[in-house]
Amino acid sequence: MLTQALIGDEGRTIDLGWKDGARTRFHAMWLRDNALDDKTRSAGNGQRLITILDIPAQTRIGAAAIKGDALEVSFEPEGKTVRFPAAWLSANAYDRDAARQPGWTGEGTVRWTRASMQNSVPRAGYVAASRDRAVLRQWLSAVKTYGFAVMDDLPAESGALCKVSDLFGYIRETNYGRWFEVRAEVNPTNLAYTNLGLQAHTDNPYRDPVPTLQILACIENTVEGGESSVVDGFAVAAALQAENPEGFRLLSSYPARFEYAGSSGVRLQAKRPMIELGPDGELIAIRFNNRSLAPTVDVPFAEMEAYYAAYRRFAELIEDPSFEVTFKLEAGQAFIVDNTRVMHARKQFSGAGKRWLQGCYADKDGLLSTLSAIEHEFKEAAE
Numbered sequence: 001m002l003t004q005a006l007i008g009d010e011g012r013t014i015d016l017g018w019k020d021g022a023r024t025r026f027h028a029m030w031l032r033d034n035a036l037d038d039k040t041r042s043a044g045n046g047q048r049l050i051t052i053l054d055i056p057a058q059t060r061i062g063a064a065a066i067k068g069d070a071l072e073v074s075f076e077p078e079g080k081t082v083r084f085p086a087a088w089l090s091a092n093a094y095d096r097d098a099a100r101q102p103g104w105t106g107e108g109t110v111r112w113t114r115a116s117m118q119n120s121v122p123r124a125g126y127v128a129a130s131r132d133r134a135v136l137r138q139w140l141s142a143v144k145t146y147g148f149a150v151m152d153d154l155p156a157e158s159g160a161l162c163k164v165s166d167l168f169g170y171i172r173e174t175n176y177g178r179w180f181e182v183r184a185e186v187n188p189t190n191l192a193y194t195n196l197g198l199q200a201h202t203d204n205p206y207r208d209p210v211p212t213l214q215i216l217a218c219i220e221n222t223v224e225g226g227e228s229s230v231v232d233g234f235a236v237a238a239a240l241q242a243e244n245p246e247g248f249r250l251l252s253s254y255p256a257r258f259e260y261a262g263s264s265g266v267r268l269q270a271k272r273p274m275i276e277l278g279p280d281g282e283l284i285a286i287r288f289n290n291r292s293l294a295p296t297v298d299v300p301f302a303e304m305e306a307y308y309a310a311y312r313r314f315a316e317l318i319e320d321p322s323f324e325v326t327f328k329l330e331a332g333q334a335f336i337v338d339n340t341r342v343m344h345a346r347k348q349f350s351g352a353g354k355r356w357l358q359g360c361y362a363d364k365d366g367l368l369s370t371l372s373a374i375e376h377e378f379k380e381a382a383e
Contacts, residue, residue, distance in 0.1 A: 002066045002086045011060030016071065016089065025095045028061045032075050034092070035082040105283045110145050111235035117325045123150035129167060133374055140168060140371040143213075147342035148230050148335060154217060156331040161217035161358050164334055169366020172211050174204070175266045179360035182216065200231045200318050200343040203361075205287040206258040208270040210339060211361030217334035220356040226349030228335065229326040230342050233286030236317045237275050240310070247310030250303060251275045256287065257294040271298070274314065285340040288318065318343065329357065338364060 004017030014031070016024045032055050035041070041048055062076040071089060074081045105111070122142030129136045129151070142149045154160045161179060165171050171178055204210050216228070241248035252275040260268045276285040299307045317323065324345075329335065337344050339361075349355055 001069065002071060002089075005064045005066055005071060007061050007064055011062060011076065014061055014064055014073070018090075024089070024093045026089070026093075028059050028075065029055065030094075031061070031073060031082075031084065032059050032080075035080075036084065036088070037080075037082050040082075105234050108145055109234065111238060112146055112232050112325075113235055114322050114324055117146070117232075121150055121325065121327060122146060122148070123152060125153040126151055126163060127153050130163075133377065136167060137371065137374045137378065140367055140374070143336055143338065143367060144371060147232060147234075147338035148344075150327065150333060150335045152333055154332045154334055156219050158219065158358065160219070160332075161215050161334055161360050164215050164217065164336065165360065165362045168370040169362050172361040172363055174207075174211070174361060175263060175268075179358050182357035182359050183355060198346045199290055200229065200324070200345040201289040201291070202233070202287055202343055203289070203339050204260075204268075205256075205272070205289045206260040206268040206270050206292050208272070210270075210285075210287070212338065212340050212364035213336060213362040213367060214339045214344070214359060215334055215336045215362065216329070216344075216357050216359045218329035218331055218357050220331055220354050221329060222353035223349040223355045224353065225347050226355050227326050227328045227347045229324045229345045229347070230335075230337060231318055231323050231325075231345070233288065233318075233341050233343050234283055236314070236323055237283060237286060239317055239323075240275075240314055244310065244313060246306065247313055248275065250299075250307045250310045251314060252277050254296075254299045254303075254307060256296055257298070258287070258289065258292045259294045260292050269294070274311070286343065288314070288343060290315075340364070 001019040002016055003019055004015075006015040006017075007013075008015055008025075012028050014026050014028070016026070018024070033052065040050055056077055058077065060076050061073055062079075063074040065072050067083070069086045070083045071086065072081060072083050122139070124135050124139040129139050139149055139151070151164055154163060159179065162171060202210070203214050237248065240251075252273050255271045255273050257269070257271050259270075260266065272285075272287055274287050275283070276287070278284050296304075296307070326347075327335075
C-alpha cells in the first residue's frame with residue numbers, strides 16, 4: 001500500500017513511500033510513456049497508441065496524490081491526469097539496489113543436474129494434455145522452467161510430432177522440411193542419420209535465429225542402446241563461471257562461427273558466442289555443436305590459447321555424467337527441448353533392430369504465449 005508521494009527534481013521524478021517502509025522512485029517521462037489510459041494504450045490489446053515523439057520532451061509531474069490503492073499523477077504541459085494502480089507500480093519498479101550478477105537466468109528458471117532431475121523427468125500424456133488445460137499448463141510450465149519435458153501416449157505414426165507443436169504453437173519449417181527423419185542412412189547428409197553416438201549439442205547454431213524449440217518423437221525403437229540424454233547448458237555455464245570466471249568471459253565475449261553446407265543449394269552461416277549474455281548480464285543462450293563449428297577467427301592471437309582452454313573445459317563439463325539426464329524413448333513417446341538452453345545427445349546403438357524417430361522445430365514464443373494465456377485463464381477463474 002502506498003503511503004507517500006513526493007515530487008522531486010522540479011517534477012522530473014516522484015518518490016513513493018510504501019507501508020512496509022520501502023521507497024521507490026520513478027521518472028516523469030517513464031510514467032507518462034507507460035500511462036495506462038485509453039488514449040495512450042489500446043483497451044483491446046494493450047499496445048501503445050502514441051510514440052515517444054508524441055510526448056513533450058519537457059514533461060513534468062505537476063501534481064500527485066494517493067487515492068485508495070492508486071497513484072494519481074497530473075502531467076505538464078499536457079494537463080493530463082493518469083491513475084497508476086499501486087500493484088502495477090510495485091510490479092514494474094526499476095529503482096533497485098540489488099545488482100544482477102552476470103549469468104543470472106531470470107525468475108522461474110531452475111538449473112538442474114543429474115542428481116536433481118534423473119528421477120523426476122517432467123512428463124505428461126498427450127491425450128490428457130490435449131483435453132485438460134491444467135495438464136497442458138503443467139507440461140508447458142516444465143519446459144519453461146527446466147528447458148525440456150517428455151510426452152507419452154502419442155500415436156506411433158509418421159507426423160505425430162506435429163500434434164505436440166499444435167498444443168502450443170507452430171512448426172518452424174527449414175531446409176530439412178516440415179519435419180525430418182532420424183534413422184540410419186547409407187550416405188547420410190548429417191551425422192544424426194547414422195547409428196553413431198552424438199555429443200551433447202544444440203541444434204542448428206548455423207541459423208540466425210536458431211530454432212528455439214526442438215521436438216523428437218519416436219515411432220519405432222527396437223535397437224540396443226540409442227538412449228537420449230539432455231544437459232542443462234545454463235547449469236554447465238554457471239559451473240564454468242564459478243570455476244573459471246576468465247574462461248566464462250572469453251566464451252561469452254567472443255563470437256564463434258558455425259556453418260552448414262551438407263545439402264545442395266544450402267549454405268548456412270551464423271556468428272554468435274557459445275555463451276550468449278544480454279547487455280545486463282542475463283544468460284540468454286548456449287550454442288554448442290562441434291560438428292558445425294567453423295574456424296574461430298574473431299579471437300585475438302593473445303587470447304586464443306586461453307579461449308581454446310575454456311572451450312575444452314566447457315566441453316569436459318558438458319560431458320560430465322553428473323550433468324546428464326538419460327532416458328530411452330519408446331514408440332509413442334516424444335521429448336521437447338529448449339534449443340537455446342538444453343543440449344541433447346544420443347548414445348550409440350546396434351545395427352540390429354530399428355530406430356525411427358522424427359524431429360521438427362518450433363518457436364518458444366508460441367509456447368510461452370500459450371502458457372501465459374492459460375495462466376491468465378486460471379487466474380481469472382480463481383478471482
